[in-house]
Every structure is written in structure tokens, then in C-alpha cells.
Amino acid sequence: MQVNRPHPVVSGCGLLYYQMMKRYNPSEIEPKWQQLWADDKRYQAADTSTKPKYYVTGMFPYPSGAGMHTGHFFEHSIVDAQARFMRAQGNNVMYPMGWDAFGLPAENYAIKTGTAPKDSTKTNIANFTNQLNRVGASIDWSREITTSDPEYYKWTQWVFTEFFKRGLAYQKEANQWWCPVDKTVLANEQVEAGKCWRCGNEVIKKSMKQWFFKITDYADALLEETPNLDWPEKIKTAQTNWIGKSQGAEIDFAVDGRDELLTVFTTRPDTIFGATFMVIAPEHPLISQLVNDDTKATVDEYVANALKKSEIERQSEGKEKTGVFTGSYAINPANGEKIPIWIADYVLGGYGTGAIMAVPAHDERDYEFAQKFELPIIQVVAAHSIGSGRDAPRDEFEMLHRPVVDAIITDGEGNFLLQIENEHHIHFVGGGIDDTDDTTEAALRREIIEEVGLTEIISIKQASPFSSGTYGRETKSRNQKVWGTFFEVVVDPKIQVDSEIEQGLHSIEWVKKEDVEHRLTWEGHRAAWKSYLAGRVIDTEVREGLLVNSGVFDGTQTSDAREQVVAWLEEQGVGRAKTTYKMRDWLISRQRYWGAPIPIIHCDEHGAVPVPENDLPVLLPEVDEYEPRGESVLASQTDWVNTTCPECGQPAKRETDTMDGYACSSWYLLRYADPKNAKQPWSTELANYWQPVDMYVGGDHAVAHLLYVRFWNHVFHDMNLVPTKEPVKKLVYHGLIQAEDGRKMSKSLGNVVDPLEVIDAGYGADALRTFELFLGPINENSNWSSKGIAGVYRFLNRAWTLTQEYLEAEKTDEPNAELVALEHRTIKKVTTDIHRLSFNTAIAALMEYVNELYKLKVDGFSEAWQQPLESLVQLLQPFAPHISAELWQQLGHNDQLDFVDWPTWDESLIVTDTVTIVVQVNGKVRAKLEVAADASEDDIKAQALAEENVAKFVGNKKPTKVIYVPGRLVSIVI
RNA sequence: GCGGAUGUGGUGGAAUUGGUAGACACGCAUGCCUUAGGAGCAUGUGCCUCCGGGCGUGAAGGUUCAAGUCCUUUCAUCCGCACCA
Numbered sequence A: 001m002q003v004n005r006p007h008p009v010v011s012g013c014g015l016l017y018y019q020m021m022k023r024y025n026p027s028e029i030e031p032k033w034q035q036l037w038a039d040d041k042r043y044q045a046a047d048t049s050t051k052p053k054y055y056v057t058g059m060f061p062y063p064s065g066a067g068m069h070t071g072h073f074f075e076h077s078i079v080d081a082q083a084r085f086m087r088a089q090g091n092n093v094m095y096p097m098g099w100d101a102f103g104l105p106a107e108n109y110a111i112k113t114g115t116a117p118k119d120s121t122k123t124n125i126a127n128f129t130n131q132l133n134r135v136g137a138s139i140d141w142s143r144e145i146t147t148s149d150p151e152y153y154k155w156t157q158w159v160f161t162e163f164f165k166r167g168l169a170y171q172k173e174a175n176q177w178w179c180p181v182d183k184t185v186l187a188n189e190q191v192e193a194g195k196c197w198r199c200g201n202e203v204i205k206k207s208m209k210q211w212f213f214k215i216t217d218y219a220d221a222l223l224e225e226t227p228n229l230d231w232p233e234k235i236k237t238a239q240t241n242w243i244g245k246s247q248g249a250e251i252d253f254a255v256d257g258r259d260e261l262l263t264v265f266t267t268r269p270d271t272i273f274g275a276t277f278m279v280i281a282p283e284h285p286l287i288s289q290l291v292n293d294d295t296k297a298t299v300d301e302y303v304a305n306a307l308k309k310s311e312i313e314r315q316s317e318g319k320e321k322t323g324v325f326t327g328s329y330a331i332n333p334a335n336g337e338k339i340p341i342w343i344a345d346y347v348l349g350g351y352g353t354g355a356i357m358a359v360p361a362h363d364e365r366d367y368e369f370a371q372k373f374e375l376p377i378i379q380v381v382a383a384h385s386i387g388s389g390r391d392a393p394r395d396e397f398e399m400l401h402r403p404v405v406d407a408i409i410t411d412g413e414g415n416f417l418l419q420i421e422n423e424h425h426i427h428f429v430g431g432g433i434d435d436t437d438d439t440t441e442a443a444l445r446r447e448i449i450e451e452v453g454l455t456e457i458i459s460i461k462q463a464s465p466f467s468s469g470t471y472g473r474e475t476k477s478r479n480q481k482v483w484g485t486f487f488e489v490v491v492d493p494k495i496q497v498d499s500e501i502e503q504g505l506h507s508i509e510w511v512k513k514e515d516v517e518h519r520l521t522w523e524g525h526r527a528a529w530k531s532y533l534a535g536r537v538i539d540t541e542v543r544e545g546l547l548v549n550s551g552v553f554d555g556t557q558t559s560d561a562r563e564q565v566v567a568w569l570e571e572q573g574v575g576r577a578k579t580t581y582k583m584r585d586w587l588i589s590r591q592r593y594w595g596a597p598i599p600i601i602h603c604d605e606h607g608a609v610p611v612p613e614n615d616l617p618v619l620l621p622e623v624d625e626y627e628p629r630g631e632s633v634l635a636s637q638t639d640w641v642n643t644t645c646p647e648c649g650q651p652a653k654r655e656t657d658t659m660d661g662y663a664c665s666s667w668y669l670l671r672y673a674d675p676k677n678a679k680q681p682w683s684t685e686l687a688n689y690w691q692p693v694d695m696y697v698g699g700d701h702a703v704a705h706l707l708y709v710r711f712w713n714h715v716f717h718d719m720n721l722v723p724t725k726e727p728v729k730k731l732v733y734h735g736l737i738q739a740e741d742g743r744k745m746s747k748s749l750g751n752v753v754d755p756l757e758v759i760d761a762g763y764g765a766d767a768l769r770t771f772e773l774f775l776g777p778i779n780e781n782s783n784w785s786s787k788g789i790a791g792v793y794r795f796l797n798r799a800w801t802l803t804q805e806y807l808e809a810e811k812t813d814e815p816n817a818e819l820v821a822l823e824h825r826t827i828k829k830v831t832t833d834i835h836r837l838s839f840n841t842a843i844a845a846l847m848e849y850v851n852e853l854y855k856l857k858v859d860g861f862s863e864a865w866q867q868p869l870e871s872l873v874q875l876l877q878p879f880a881p882h883i884s885a886e887l888w889q890q891l892g893h894n895d896q897l898d899f900v901d902w903p904t905w906d907e908s909l910i911v912t913d914t915v916t917i918v919v920q921v922n923g924k925v926r927a928k929l930e931v932a933a934d935a936s937e938d939d940i941k942a943q944a945l946a947e948e949n950v951a952k953f954v955g956n957k958k959p960t961k962v963i964y965v966p967g968r969l970v971s972i973v974i
Numbered sequence B: 001g002c003g004g005a006u007g008u009g010g011u012g013g014a015a016u017u018g019g020u021a022g023a024c025a026c027g028c029a030u031g032c033c034u035u036a037g038g039a040g041c042a043u044g045u046g047c048c049u050c051c052g053g054g055c056g057u058g059a060a061g062g063u064u065c066a067a068g069u070c071c072u073u074u075c076a077u078c079c080g081c082a083c084c085a
Helices: A015-020 A026-040 A070-088 A104-113 A117-135 A150-165 A215-228 A233-243 A269-274 A296-308 A311-316 A364-373 A440-452 A513-519 A523-533 A558-571 A684-690 A704-718 A755-774 A786-808 A817-835 A839-857 A863-876 A881-890 A937-946 A948-954
Strands: A053-058 A092-094 A169-179 A204-213 A245-255 A261-266 A277-280 A324-331 A338-343 A355-358 A381-386 A398-410 A415-422 A425-427 A429-432 A457-473 A478-491 A507-512 A575-581 A600-603 A607-610 A642-644 A651-654 A693-698 A728-733 A914-921 A924-932 A961-965 A969-973
Touching: A026 A117, A026 A755, A026 A881, A053 A070, A053 A684, A070 A092, A070 A117, A070 A693, A070 A755, A070 A817, A104 A117, A117 A755, A150 A169, A150 A607, A204 A296, A215 A233, A215 A245, A215 A704, A233 A704, A233 A728, A245 A269, A245 A558, A261 A269, A261 A277, A261 A355, A269 A381, A269 A558, A277 A364, A296 A324, A296 A338, A355 A364, A381 A478, A381 A523, A398 A440, A398 A523, A415 A440, A415 A513, A429 A440, A440 A457, A440 A478, A457 A523, A478 A523, A507 A513, A513 A523, A558 A575, A704 A728, A755 A786, A755 A839, A755 A881, A786 A839, A786 A863, A786 A881, A817 A839, A817 A863, A839 A863, A863 A881, A914 A937, A914 A948, A924 A937, A924 A948, A937 A948, A937 A961, A937 A969
Parallel strands: A053 A092, A053 A693, A277 A338, A381 A457, A398 A478, A693 A728, A914 A969
Antiparallel strands: A169 A204, A245 A261, A245 A324, A245 A575, A277 A355, A324 A338, A398 A415, A398 A429, A415 A425, A415 A507, A457 A478, A600 A607, A600 A651, A642 A651, A914 A924, A961 A969
């Protein structure tokens, strides 16, 4: 990595003068202040205060061997700026820090090197701590926590036992990755492209008994609070989608000739008449009973294959549908039709009931499947349009419901026949199906003769899906709700005879193909025309509309039909309304060593018994060998495993799984409030004081961690342990700092910038922090720039030099209104920008401030400069605390800058005597006026018109309009 | 496919409510500092120009005295989820 080295301030010009001055030397002042801050413990937050509390922190890191990278530094630049700003704003600020220390990397490292995870973790934490101190983060180290400490995980285990007592922790069979060669369970991260990370052999799924947290019980509660969170929209929608609530129905299908019921979940009970087959997941328990002698072999093979498939294989196969017929049939309860039952892996075993009714006409996946296996497709929803303008249905008219049929009449040579009633009613030929019509086709032929008198028809075929519409017909004083089919009718216009029936009511016209669409006046006909051109007879994109082919429900709006159909099925006892969630319960069992042991004892008589609070923590035993053999390493620690049942005292065995690391990080924000408590996880009193977190900063985890903390906190709230349902009031999501080449920083690409190296190169922590915040808006990604940091260093250097020059100058005692206005304008800008977390513009305003001060400096220094320079130092403090502390002292203060009240601005001092008014003529800037701030509107307008350049553009014409925007512009329209 | 964003100079980015587009910084150019420059200081820097002005915020329309900002259509890039019935 190349780091540009800044140079000390030495200039050829006025060398003697400058040599007397102290130089800006971050490597000298930064360690000095860092030491002082550590010694006087000023950042330790008090648990009681007359000031309002403010709790801010970043997502605690996993202490990896690689140390902190620029991303961590960026996060702490944000949190620390906020913490320092809030402190100066008079808040009792808590900025704690901790370590998410359990995890796979330390265990993998132990397997490879034999170093105990406990030891490597300790080393890494020391390294991280040193790095954080080097940036000058104002952390309250007295609250430091480490999730792998027994004093901490004792309470993680305690929470588990509480969840267990409440039925929120339970055991269930679930599949787990298994390496048949190493004979061990693998974590997701240890499976690389379907192969074991160590031996490279294919892994399989193996069913094992595992522990779960019942997060699904809280799905609705979490969903309900989501909209109220002051969190980024994208996180909120990601969580909402993840929970994936859908309302629908469960419907029971009888299996033909058997005493079995096949229950499906669907969000579209209204489409049940279109269910032409059923599909069940390969995991479905009923499979063995549905197969027969003919199908058993193929089914078994398919199922075995599907279950063996890894996710990666499924992905690479894309969405190509596969499946097999079971040999059994189900009865559609809506119409009594016998429909085949298939097995396919596109139906997921874990969602809904693991079985679906397939409606191929209106579901793309079912459609693909039906196409591939040649299963019937029946359209039951017709696209529906409602007339607008003159065609809009009217309340005073009666509503007529009727099936219709329409003809797209063509000569087969690209010309189409349209029926013209008047300019508002141009449409295809068609009409209602009467009781006297034997078939739809008969009705069609009759209409064609009646309407346009065509008798010789060459061919008729269905041309597009059913469509429907609701129209008001003024001429007939009625509304019509119609649904029907479009047929392509080919005729030979040369041999047709005009009919005398209905002559004079309308005319007909042959139109070229390309003109048809824009001539049609009805939305429904245009839609039908488009699908005719696309050659579609079934339109899977049609989701809502009117029901067709649906018995008594024909003509019903699909949205209404959903409830009606469920009610109808319910009456017959074959269906019920049902809500499902995509989110599954949280699997927390890990067959690993480096985690918090699950505090359960298995007793032959009492089953799973939680370890009593007095016996907690269940300590992680020290082991010599970390390589798992068969089960987790813990299972081979027989002394540890064998214990007695807390209920009966009989010999029993400990649970050998450890908890998912996310469990440990789901409550750490509460532990910060009361980190040393040996009797409770936290005291309610302290939780009440500190909860919720006012600002939580991170750049990772959209759902997992951020959903789990919410879930646990909701449970804690139900246990009356915390004051609020939600743990985090405001969430700030920051972007990544990428490498200079625009790619992600990574060791393998060799483009990593080591923050300490930047500091040591002479730029110092202040320049690094300030630069990271100056790069751009914090929620966007930005690229590191070795040139850019030099610019920020230059700025700090100028601020430093300016202060030195002031201190050593001969001062006059002249007041300076311009200086004061500049100062107050800057205070306002910087303060409001920090409030909206716009650090980059706040820093830009400070740079501008320094630039302006340099310009004012040419008139020499006066005593009036003291205050503006103090404000500069105070405003700079959240970003560059070391240089600020140093300059504060040099300006004559012995108090702690951190707790000095943030400067305030006086609006009246910002207002200047004159304002600039822009003059526009026809929207173009033609002049600028300097007018007195209290000038009247008429004066300003007159002045504007009198401007030479304005007069030139206005000429001798009279302005039609002169608009005045107070204090901003005059707009002249001619 | 669904969801969430984002498109502004050579570059990173400003413009908080429709009111001077390009703040601030990088880079570049010119000059100054009696050695040097990866230092410092000063000035300039959207594009075109016949020096009057014209054109400019991904593209095309629209509303308005006035649009980066509002509306409609469209294109591109990034991120998250992804066979959830």
C-alpha cells in the first residue's frame, strides 16, 4: 500500500516567524490525549443523571485474527462523532463496546493449530482494543462485555431456560449437513459448493434432533411494530418479506378411493375451479400411501433424488420443472372432478402443508408444470376492465350480468373488421349468449349474422383468454357486467351478403392490423387484441378479474370470491381460512465446541430438563482436541456429559449442542446497561433507564441479527423485564468503504488499507476519521482515496496554523460584524447537518469556514477572533477530537472540551444588511441585484426592471407578469 | 421474477420546502516563494461559442413564470430475497 506522507509546516516565506510556532503534529498530540482520556475515565456513563440519557453504539464485532478493517473504523467514526456531539449537547451518553466472541473461525483455527479458542480470542480482543484506542473512540470501557465469558453466557443460558419454560424453546427433527467421510456435522459456512471444507467430499443432509426457538409465535407482533420503527426502509421491507405473512385458506381434498385427506394451503381459494391437478412435496408424509405397484419404483427414485439434492444443485438446475405421478387421484371439492396427484420438488415441504392445488391457468409455476406433463389447463379468471368516461357504469342504472362471445373477424390477409357505432364505440363484433344458443360457437355464428351479416365462415378458433368488463350503456339505460371469450373468425369478404337486420344502427369497417389497437375504444377489447397478437389462449399473468368456468361463482369479482369460496367450503367442512408465514422457527443447535452449551440435561424418566439457575453457567469444558468425531467435541467429554437429573437425581446426560452465536448477540444491548450484575442478566431498573438504544449503527445483517434482537426483546417485554417492546429506536445503516480501485477491500486482492498504517504515516487519527466521514453520505458506499485524505489533513493543518497565528499576533480591539455573522452561520449549518447525520456537508461547512477566516485574516487579528476560533474548535470536536482538545487548551481553557456546551447561534446575527436578488427574464438569469434587506417589493421590482441587461431583454414590450419571491428572485415574463 | 435504492463536471460529492445547478474536496492549469517539491500561498477550472450568448442533472414527454427537485413513459447500474402456492 502506498501512503502519502504529509510534511510539517515549514515555509520558505517568513521562516523565522513560522519556526517560533508550534507545528501540527498528530503523532505527538494524539497519544497524549488518548492517555489522558483513559486515565480520567471521563467517558464512563453514569447510571443516574439529571441529563437526558443517550445510548449509542455500533454492532459489536467478531474479534477476528485479521484485526479491525476500515469498515470497523468507519462505523466507529460515525458512532463516536454522534456520541461526542450528543455529549456536548448536554446528554448523559453511553457508548459501550463488546465482543461477539463465539464463532466458527476461532474453532477452525483451533482445529488447524491446536490453539485454544479462548486464547486466540483473547489475543484478538487485545488487538482490536488497541486499534480502537488509537482512533480516539470515546468508549465506556467499564461496560466491556465478551460473549464467551462464563459471566456473560451464564445469562444467555438463563434466557434459554426461561424460553424453554415458556414453550419458546423446543426440540424437533431437522436436516443438517453431514460429511460422510469426516463423520461430522457441518455448518453452512463449512460447506463449499456442496463439498466438505476439510476433505472436499460431497456432503449430504442428515436428519437429527435439534433445538429451535419459536420465533413464529412472534411473527405478528414483530410485523405489527415494523412500520413504527425509525429504521431504513430497506431493512424494514426486508424483514417484512422475510416474515412473509400470507392470508389464504386450507382446503381438504379427498383422495379418490381412499380414506385419506390431502390438505393444501392456498392464497387463492377463489381459483379452486381451475385446480386441475395436485402437487405434493417430496418430503410429504402421505407419499407411501398414494403410490401403487406401478408407480412405487419411479416415485421412490424421484423422492430419494430430490432429498439428496443440495441447494446448489437445485439452483443450477434453474426452474426447470421435474416431477412424477403418484398413481392416485384427488377429488376437487368444488366441482367433484377427479384430478391427479403428482410429486414435485417445486413444492416445498416446509411451507404451508407441503401440498398445493395446482391452478395452471393463473400460476406460472403450475403452468410450466402442466405444459411439461401435458396436464389440462382451465381458465377461471377473466381480466376485467371498468369503462371510464361515457362508458362508466352509473349508479342509477340496473346492472345486467351476462356471458358474451366476441369475434375478431379477419380476411386472413391482415385486415380486421371493426364495428363502428360512433366515435366512442368502436369494437369487435359480438354479443350475449342467449338461452336458445346450444353452444358458445352457435351464439357466435348467430351474432355475426345478426350484427354484420356474414354467413360464409372459413374457420373459427378460440383466440384469447376470457376477458370481462363492466360498462354503462346510455343508449340502453343499463350497466352491463360481461365476461366472455374472443374467437378468431376467418371470412372471405368477397362472397358475403349484407344482412338487413339491424341495418342503419351501425357501420362496419375493414382496418389494417397495425391500426386496430388505436381504433378500439374499449379497454377490454384492447387487452384481448394484445393477447390475440401474442397468440395466447391462457394468460397466466391474469391474477384478478371476474371468475369464469366457476359454477355459481361465475361473474364474481375474484377479490370478493376469496371470502365467499372459503365460506362455501367451510359450510361443507372441507376448508377454513388460514394465515401462513414464510419465516420458520429459528434453529439454534450447533454441533460445535466454541459456543454457549445448551443448558439441558436429558433424563430417561423426565426427558429434557433445564439446568436450574443455581447450577448455571454450564461451563464449556477445556479440551485438548478440537476436531469433531462423529458428534460434536463435547459429546466425547464423558466426564462432562455424564451428570444427574435435576429432577430425580438419577444418572442423566448433558445436551452436547451449543447455541447459535446469534443467541449471544440477541441480548447484549441490554447487558451493557448492567454489565457486572452477578445475580441477574440485568436489573429492570437499569434497563428502564437505558432502554431502548437511541441509535444503533451497522452495515451488515438485514434480517438475521436485527430480527432476532427484536424477537428476544419482545419476549423480555412480555416477561416484564424491559420497558419497551422494541430494543432499537433508530437504526443507522452505513455503506462500505471500498478500495481505491472501487472493488471490495480484501486480502486476496491486495488492496486493503490498514487504518493504523494511515495514522502512523503522519496523517493521524483525526484526519482519518474526518476523511472517512467527508467521503460522502454515510449510508452509501464510497471509495478510499490516498489523495483525498491529504486534503483533509491540509484542512486540519490550516485550522491549526490559523489558531497559532492568532495566538501570537498583535491584536487590535476592533469588533467585526462580518466575522460574527460568518461564525453564527457556520454554527447553524454544522449543527443542523450533524442532526440529520449529514457529516460530509458539516465538514465541508467547516472547511469553508476556515477558508473564509483566512480571507478575513488579511485585515489582521483582533480580540473579536477569540470567540469564532473557539466555536471552530468546538464544532470540529466530534470529528477530530484530539486537535480540538489541544487547541481548546491553547485558547486558554483548562476544562474538558467534551462537556462544554455546544455553541448556539443567534439568527439575528446571521442576517446581513443586504441580500442578493436574482432577476430572471423568461426563466433565464439576466441580472443580480444587491438590495437592502428591508427593501420593499415594489422598490425591488422597479430596480430589477431598471437593470441595463434586463431592459435589453425586455425591450419595449410590456411584461405580462412580474413575480417576486421574497429575498430570492424577481421573475419577469414577457 | 419480486422488493429496495441510485443515476448531477475529469473524480468523490453539494443543492433540507419547486426559486442563481455544480458548495466542499480531489485532480488539472497558471503564477508566487532568490536550491528542490509528493510542501506552502494566490488565482482559475461544467460544455460549446462568431464572446452577443447558447447548451447542460441517464433518455423522452408533460405541469409551471420557474423543474436535479413534481407527474407519465423508458433505459442503465447496484443491493437484498428468490419455485413460499
